[in-house]
Every structure is written in structure tokens, then in C-alpha cells.
Amino acid sequence: MPTAALLIFTAFLATCGFVCASGPQLSVVDVKSYTKVQSHGNSTLYEIVANATTSYAIAPYLVELVGTRYDMGYAYGTFFGDRIEKIYDAFLKSQLGKHWYDDALIDVIGIALDWQWNNYLSIQVPETFKEELDGIRDGASAAGCPGCGSYVTRTIVLANMPGDVQDVLYILIREAFPSALHLLPRKASQEKVTHRQCSMFGIWGSRTENQKLFSARNLDWNKDSGINKLKVITVYKPSDGAYAHATVGFVPLYGALAGMSASGITVHEANLEEDQITFNGFPWVLRLRYIMEKASNLEEARSLWENTNNTVGFNHMVGSGNDAVAYAMNKSKYCAVAMETMFNYTAFFPDNDPRQANALYTNSETNSSDHIGFPVTEAVWRTNHGYDPIIREHYEWSQSPTSWSMQRYVMIHEAITSYERNGISVGPMEAINITAIVGDKGHHAYDCMDNTDGTNVLSVTYDPNDKIMYTAWESKAGENWRPACCSSYLKVDMTPWFS
Numbered sequence: 485m486p487t488a489a490l491l492i493f494t495a496f497l498a499t500c501g502f503v504c505a506s507g508p509q510l511s512v513v514d515v516k517s518y519t520k521v522q523s524h525g526n527s528t529l530y531e532i533v534a535n536a537t538t539s540y541a542i543a544p545y546l547v548e549l550v551g552t553r554y555d556m557g558y559a560y561g562t563f564f565g566d567r568i569e570k571i572y573d574a575f576l577k578s579q580l581g582k583h584w585y586d587d588a589l590i591d592v593i594g595i596a597l598d599w600q601w602n603n604y605l606s607i608q609v610p611e612t613f614k615e616e617l618d619g620i621r622d623g624a625s626a627a628g629c630p631g632c633g634s635y636v637t638r639t640i641v642l643a644n645m646p647g648d649v650q651d652v653l654y655i656l657i658r659e660a661f662p663s664a665l666h667l668l669p670r671k672a673s674q675e676k677v678t679h680r681q682c683s684m685f686g687i688w689g690s691r692t693e694n695q696k697l698f699s700a701r702n703l704d705w706n707k708d709s710g711i712n713k714l715k716v717i718t719v720y721k722p723s724d725g726a727y728a729h730a731t732v733g734f735v736p737l738y739g740a741l742a743g744m745s746a747s748g749i750t751v752h753e754a755n756l757e758e759d760q761i762t763f764n765g766f767p768w769v770l771r772l773r774y775i776m777e778k779a780s781n782l783e784e785a786r787s788l789w790e791n792t793n794n795t796v797g798f799n800h801m802v803g804s805g806n807d808a809v810a811y812a813m814n815k816s817k818y819c820a821v822a823m824e825t826m827f828n829y830t831a832f833f834p835d836n837d838p839r840q841a842n843a844l845y846t847n848s849e850t851n852s853s854d855h856i857g858f859p860v861t862e863a864v865w866r867t868n869h870g871y872d873p874i875i876r877e878h879y880e881w882s883q884s885p886t887s888w889s890m891q892r893y894v895m896i897h898e899a900i901t902s903y904e905r906n907g908i909s910v911g912p913m914e915a916i917n918i919t920a921i922v923g924d925k926g927h928h929a930y931d932c933m934d935n936t937d938g939t940n941v942l943s944v945t946y947d948p949n950d951k952i953m954y955t956a957w958e959s960k961a962g963e964n965w966r967p968a969c970c971s972s973y974l975k976v977d978m979t980p981w982f983s
Contacts, residue, residue: 508920508932511972512913512954513538518546524623526550527559532717538972539959544715545735548981551723553612557619560738564714565627568736571714572635575736578709579642597638604763605641608793612724613770620738632736639737644767646757646796681888681939682754683922685865685896686803686820687910689811691903696949697808697819698915699801701742701752703942704924707958708965711737712941715957719981726777728982732944732955739769741942742955745776746982748805748948749785750820755868757880758797758826765795765827772800781806782821786832789823797826797878799866805948818862824870831872836861840871845883854885858897865896867922892922895929916945916954916973923969932970940967951978 516535520528530546547563549556576590606614621633629635686699714735721728729745744750751772766774771792779785785802803820810816822833833840836859843857857871868889870876876883883890899918903910910918921929926937945954952975959971 508917508925508930508969510913510916510920511539512916512975513972514975515977521545522563524559524562525555527556527563529563532974532976534972534974538974539966539970540715540957540972541960542713542715544717544955544957544974546717546719546976546981548719548721550721553615553722553724554619556720556722557616557621558623559619560616560718561620561623561625561632562627563623564735565624565629565632567714568624568632568635569629571711571734572632572639572736574710575639575706576642578706579645594634594638597641598634600641600763601637605644605765605767605795606637607764608766609770610774612722612726613773617738636736636738640739640767640769641763643737643739643741643769644763644795646755646761681868681892681924682799683865683867683892683896684752684754684799684801684822685863685900685918685922686750686752686801687863687900687915687918688808688819689862691862691900691910693909693911694949695808695812696947697748697750697803697805698910698912698945698947699750699752699803699820700915700919700943700945701750701801702919702923702940702944702969703741703753704939705941707939707941707967708936708961709941710961711735712958712961717953717955717976719978720773720777722777727780729773729776730953730978730981731773732953733942734957737769739767740772740776741769742944743772743776744946744948744951744953744978745779746951746978747776747780748808748951749776749779749781750803750805750946750948751775752801752803754799754866756797756799756824756826756870756875757868758875758878759880760827760829760878761796762827763795765793767795768798768800775802779804781810782816782818786821789830794825794827794830797875799824799868799870801864801866803946803948808949818864820864822864822866824866824872824875826875826878829874831870831875833864833871835859835864837871839873843871843876845885847884856883856885856890858894860897860900863900865893865900867892867896869893892924892929895922912945912947912952912954915947919943919945919954920969920973923967925967925970932967936963936965938967938970940969943968943971943973945973951982952976953978 518530624632711734733741840857840859923940
């Protein structure tokens with residue numbers, strides 16, 4: 485057992501189904517209805533109405549995009565074109581860091597982002613997605629924002645950036661001056677990282693109610709940037725035969741920060757700071773959509789992944805509700821797979837992987853070694869470090885047992901094994917509890933303090949077998965800002981939207 489674990493106490497309350505004594509104070513609210521706001525063609529924008537009070541000063545939206553790729557994009561641009569520019573500007577400034585940027589540099593930075601998109605990051609994007617982006621450009625322009633097409637693609641570039649500005653140099657050197665890559669000094673490992681500390685897990689089989697798959701994803705990013713004014717669930721229903729699927733996130737970030745498909749595929753991401761990175765690949769927010777709209781099980785998802793290219797280092801995970809059904813009949817080996825990635829390399833991890841079990845961290849000062857991997861059967865999870873030997877060779881942050889990534893990894897392990905020790909099958913509330921515990925709320929994981937600590941801006945738990953998502957976004961702003969995992973989780977039944 486990990487010695488540095490923050491244990492979940494065994495005080496469970498049967499009526500609420502989660503760790504009431506020591507877990508965060510969860511608020512799960514049903515959706516009451518959807519109020520139609522605007523329509524274009526076959527696509528419609530709705531405001532989500534909850535059946536109880538939530539923590540959101542501004543209600544989230546659900547947008548249903550139906551039709552050709554261009555028509556879907558055009559509707560999206562029409563619905564949000566009047567607000568994209570303002571939100572983009574706030575998001576960009578939050579990404580760059582308000583301590584150094586100058587407003588006069590914004591236009592120059594925009595040109596650089598356009599260059600990255602046009603010359604590198606867009607090259608391997610399928611034509612179907614480019615048609616959607618063309619539609620957004622034209623729809624937003626008709627709504628009074630002629631530059632909004634670029635704002636959307638720039639946001640995709642920003643989402644694909646490494647964990648800190650220094651690592652952008654690796655991208656620029658690799659693309660513009662590859663022969664000089666060896667001259668770039670290797671960055672020292674960091675013990676403290678203030679943002680981009682995400683997490684994800686999948687759990688199934690004998691550990692869960694009815695052997696279903698539950699999976700989750702936390703986005704710990706730049707908090708209080710202003711993007712939570714446009715919280716949105718986007719449902720894509722292309723007329724070309726692709727699977728209907730939904731993403732959870734913010735406008736103007738077009739793509740899958742988190743998502744689930746009608747075929748029961750869930751997708752996940754967490755930063756993995758590597759020095760082998762490029763923009764000559766498939767941007768992950770669109771790549772995850774590509775997986776959702778084309779795969780119906782893990783075998784198909786892996787094949788799609790292996791036939792497309794990585795960019796910057798990330799941990800990813802794909803879960804499959806169909807594989808959970810097959811697993812219950814002894815026809816599938818596992819129901820979720822973690823993927824540790826960097827430029828030109830992916831390591832796939834099912835549950836209970838020996839690479840994880842045998843991973844050691846050696847303290848160079850004391851020459852002592854500690855185990856840092858604790859895999860179990862019927863579950864996979866990741867925070868912001870890896871376990872594949874090649875991935876670890878190029879990893880830039882610390883894997884010390886005291887690092888924040890390792891501490892959160894241990895929190896997930898302890899949550900999963902605590903339910904096992906207490907004979908509790910993980911259902912929706914238990915899965916949400918694990919999700920909320922590991923969402924970054926500062927260094928007080930088991931309680932939602934009444935302060936602005938943490939960086940958790942999006943927290944989602946999936947029940948793909950029943951096509952339900954539990955979604956939470958960061959709430960409020962300034963001194964009243966609160967992490968997503970301390971906000972209201974909306975229970976959204978996707979069944980009618982996927983029909």
C-alpha cells in the first residue's frame with residue numbers, strides 16, 4: 485500500500501451512497517427541462533433548466549447540431565458568434581498569464597497561432613471537421629463576428645499547447661529548426677505545478693453495480709478565465725452516418741475536452757509533460773471526437789488511434805460501455821485503456837499492468853527507491869505522469885512520491901480500494917465521489933473549502949451503459965469562484981439526444 489496515501493475513512497452513509505464523512509460535499513441535480521433559445525435549420529440551442537437550485541449564476545447550454553458538417557458548424561457559429569470574441573480574448577489572456585502579456589502583443593500572438601494552425605496543426609485534421617470549421621466561420625460572420633472562425637481555431641491551438649510556455653520552444657525548434665533541437669537545454673523536473681493537473685479513471689466488472697463501466701475526467705486548467713459564462717454540452721448528429729456524440733466544455737473551444745458517444749465510448753485527457761512534442765499531428769480535442777464518432781468498442785478505438793498521429797505529450801483514456809457488456813459475458817478483456825503519448829509514440833495500458841506495478845522512483849540524493857505504481861484489476865486511471873519506460877525517460881516533471889501528480893494518483897487508488905475493502909459496489913454516486921475527490925481544489929482534497937483554491941474547471945462522470953453524464957463546471961468568479969468539483973453536478977440523460 486502507498487505509505488503517503490490520504491485514506492478515505494470508512495464512514496459511509498447508505499442513503500446517499502458516497503463518502504459523506506470525508507469526501508467533498510457533493511451536489512447532484514437532475515435536469516428539469518430544456519428551454520429553446522434559438523434554432524437554425526435542424527439545429528437548436530437550449531438553456532438547461534435544473535429541477536433545483538445550482539451553483540451556476542449563468543445556466544449551461546445544450547446545443548444540438550444536426551445535418552451536414554457545414555450546416556452543423558454554421559449553426560454553431562450563428563448561435564455563439566456574438567459572444568465568441570469576448571470569451572476568446574479572456575481565455576487567451578488567462579492562458580498567457582496576466583503577469584507578463586501586453587495588450588499590444590495580442591494581435592501578434594494571434595498571427596502566431598494562425599501560423600501554427602494553418603501550417604501544422606490543421607494538416608492532419610479530417611476534411612469533415614474542416615467543413616464544420618468553415619461553417620463556424622461563415623455562421624459567426626453572418627452573426628456579426630467576421631474573425632470568429634480564427635478565434636475558434638486559435639483556441640484549439642491553445643488547448644493543444646504543452647503545460648507551460650517554455651515547452652512551446654520544443655515545438656517551434658522541432659518545426660522550424662529541427663537540426664538545432666539538441667541544443668535546447670533540458671528543463672529541470674518541477675515539484676510544484678500550479679495548473680494543467682488533470683485526472684481520469686475507469687472502473688468496471690465486479691467493482692461496480694451491475695458490472696457497468698463508470699469513467700470520469702477532471703480538467704484542472706486556468707481557473708476563472710471567463711469561459712464559464714458559456715458552459716455548453718454540444719451534441720453532434722452528422723448526416724454522414726457517424727455515431728452521434730456529445731462533448732462537455734465551453735465556447736469557443738470547439739472539440740472534446742470531455743465526451744461520450746451514442747455507442748458508449750467515453751474519452752479522457754490529462755497533461756503529460758514530455759520533451760518529444762510536435763504540432764505535426766491530430767489536435768487532441770478533435771481527435772477524441774474522431775474516436776467517438778467512429779468507434780463502437782476499444783478495439784476499434786485503438787485501431788483509429790494507431791492510424792493517427794500524436795502531437796504534444798498527453799495521457800488519454802478511452803472507455804467503452806459495449807466492452808462492459810461483453811466483459812460481463814467473458815467476451816472482453818477490459819473496458820477502458822489508458823494511453824501515454826508523446827511525439828511518434830503511444831503506450832497502451834489495460835488494468836493491472838506490470839509496467840505500472842514495477843515502476844520505481846529512485847531518490848538521487850539518498851539512492852533509495854520507492855514503488856510508485858499501484859495498479860489493480862478492473863480499473864485504470866491516470867493523473868499527470870506515466871509508467872511506460874520510454875515515456876518516463878522523456879518525462880519532465882517529478883515522479884517523486886511527494887509530487888502532486890503522485891498524490892492524486894494515490895487518492896484514486898485509495899478511493900477504489902476503499903470501496904472494495906468495505907464491500908461497496910461503485911454506482912453513480914460513488915463514481916462521482918471519486919471524481920470530486922481528485923479534482924484540484926487546493927491541497928484539501930476531501931473537503932470543499934469556502935475559498936478560491938484549486939484549478940478544477942470541468943468535472944465529468946460518465947455512465948455510458950445508461951447513457952448518462954454527470955457534468956460540473958467551475959462556478960462564479962473572483963472572490964466567489966469555486967472549483968467545478970465543488971459545484972453542482974448536473975445529471976444529463978443523453979438517451980433522447982442520441983436518438
